[in-house]
Amino acid sequence: MELSRDEAAVLAGSRGGGAARAMEILAALGRIGGAEDMVEVSSVQVSGVSYRNIGEHGLAFLQEWAGQGSKAVVPAYMNPGGADRRLWKSLGLSEDFVDKQERVIKALMKLGIKPTLTCAPYHAVPRPKFGDHLAWAESSAVCYANSVIGSRTNREGGPSAIAAALTGRTPRHTLHTDAGRLPTTVVEVGCPVPTASDAGALGYVVGQLLSHDPRGGIPFLRGVEPPTDGTREAWLKALGAAMAASGSVGLFHLEGVTPEAAASGPELRAAASRKVRVESLEQARRQLFSSKGRPDVLAFGCPHASLDELKRLESLLAGRKAVVPIWVFTAEAVRQKARKSGLAERLTSCGVVLVADTCIVVAPLAEFGISNVATDSAKAAFYLPSHQGVGVCFESQEDAVEAAVAGGPFTGRHALSAGTGTGA
Numbered sequence: 446m447e448l449s450r451d452e453a454a455v456l457a458g459s460r461g462g463g464a465a466r467a468m469e470i471l472a473a474l475g476r477i478g479g480a481e482d483m484v485e486v487s488s489v490q491v492s493g494v495s496y497r498n499i500g501e502h503g504l505a506f507l508q509e510w511a512g513q514g515s516k517a518v519v520p521a522y523m524n525p526g527g528a529d530r531r532l533w534k535s536l537g538l539s540e541d542f543v544d545k546q547e548r549v550i551k552a553l554m555k556l557g558i559k560p561t562l563t564c565a566p567y568h569a570v571p572r573p574k575f576g577d578h579l580a581w582a583e584s585s586a587v588c589y590a591n592s593v594i595g596s597r598t599n600r601e602g603g604p605s606a607i608a609a610a611l612t613g614r615t616p617r618h619t620l621h622t623d624a625g626r627l628p629t630t631v632v633e634v635g636c637p638v639p640t641a642s643d644a645g646a647l648g649y650v651v652g653q654l655l656s657h658d659p660r661g662g663i664p665f666l667r668g669v670e671p672p673t674d675g676t677r678e679a680w681l682k683a684l685g686a687a688m689a690a691s692g693s694v695g696l697f698h699l700e701g702v703t704p705e706a707a708a709s710g711p712e713l714r715a716a717a718s719r720k721v722r723v724e725s726l727e728q729a730r731r732q733l734f735s736s737k738g739r740p741d742v743l744a745f746g747c748p749h750a751s752l753d754e755l756k757r758l759e760s761l762l763a764g765r766k767a768v769v770p771i772w773v774f775t776a777e778a779v780r781q782k783a784r785k786s787g788l789a790e791r792l793t794s795c796g797v798v799l800v801a802d803t804c805i806v807v808a809p810l811a812e813f814g815i816s817n818v819a820t821d822s823a824k825a826a827f828y829l830p831s832h833q834g835v836g837v838c839f840e841s842q843e844d845a846v847e848a849a850v851a852g853g854p855f856t857g858r859h860a861l862s863a864g865t866g867t868g869a
């Protein structure tokens with residue numbers, strides 16, 4: 446692992462104790478990852494922000510690092526925390542929890558990390574470009590940046606992302622290299638995947654199929670195309686988020702669609718050593734359906750919703766009032782835009798709450814009295830039962846909105862009607 450003169454100087458303390466410690470961490474991780482050198486990153490996204498996840502030990506670690514005086518040298522953003530910083534009281538969160546959450550945010554801000562508090566920074570801050578090297582941490586953001594944008598990032602842990610922020614560097618290995626981005630498995634898709642929730646179910650299956658790949662699964666998908674209307678981005682986002690959740694996939698190629706596959710599809714496809722088929726999503730839908738009865742809330746925005754997704758929700762509601770509350774998780778920057786344009790007010794009048802700074806999986810749902818959730822997100826449906834102990838009705842956004850307006854039933858119709866199975 447070779448350090449440049451500048452990097453060696455940082456390691457020796459030229460930019461303070463915090464940056465020296467950061468370079469030490471990165472050099473050690475680079476050696477483990479087989480990197481020969483470091484690469485400059487254009488942005489960083491830091492995870493481990495929710496107090497509910499990191500607790501007092503995590504907070505003390507951040508405060509101690511922040512006390513060493515170094516600051517981020519590239520744009521660095523925070524993943525969601527555990528509380529909406531503006532609406533926490535009306536949502537029913539305790540002051541004690543919010544106070545602890547604020548202490549985490551304060552420590553990260555002292556390190557120069559911006560409180561964007563979103564898992565979809567590409568909706569809230571300048572979007573990275575094709576080929577940019579990044580050090581992002583949240584799994585769906587990593588998968589989106591690598592696959593849909595064509596930027597290059599490994600999935601960072603909380604400390605390694607902070608280290609990248611303080612140095613502007615990350616070790617060059619795995620998804621930063623051409624060889625590390627070659628697909629391992631061709632996935633032939635033989636069933637329709639029309640909606641974003643279907644894309645999530647497909648991603649969930651693909652992640653499961655690739656989860657035992659020894660060098661980390663990278664699928665090359667064929668036989669499926671995202672919609673060409675305004676739901677295209679949400680579809681791609683849902684696909685990547687679910688495979689990142691069920692199989693730790695950090696990059697997918699989609700024939701003719703994602704930038705690397707569009708540029709050199711045949712060469713990429715030839716690099717994969719394995720082939721599998723997905724014939725149906727029924728089994729996935731059944732596995733993701735764990736409903737315990739009538740949902741207390743309908744949750745969208747996992748990953749965080751874009752302004753276009755909010756507009757689409759408005760058109761689905763068509764001025765009708767939802768009987769079951771609809772929470773949409775998004776970035777504060779997106780919520781501000783929705784407020785300015787009047788969209789937020791119109792959604793509110795239909796029974797929608799725009800929740801920012803946090804996410805359905807890390808927010809303390811028990812404090813809200815929530816024990817059953819309906820969602821169109823396969824990622825949320827995968828994590829919520831184990832992380833929050835709540836039941837999940839997994840269904841398409843269209844069906845969920847209709848049920849929310851009518852007051853039910855939330856049947857997960859798709860879970861019970863589609864065809865089944867995957868095969869290698």
Ligand code: F3S
Nearest residue numbers: 564585747748804806
């Ligand atoms: Fe984002 Fe939380 Fe879902 S971080 S992707 S909203 S689990």
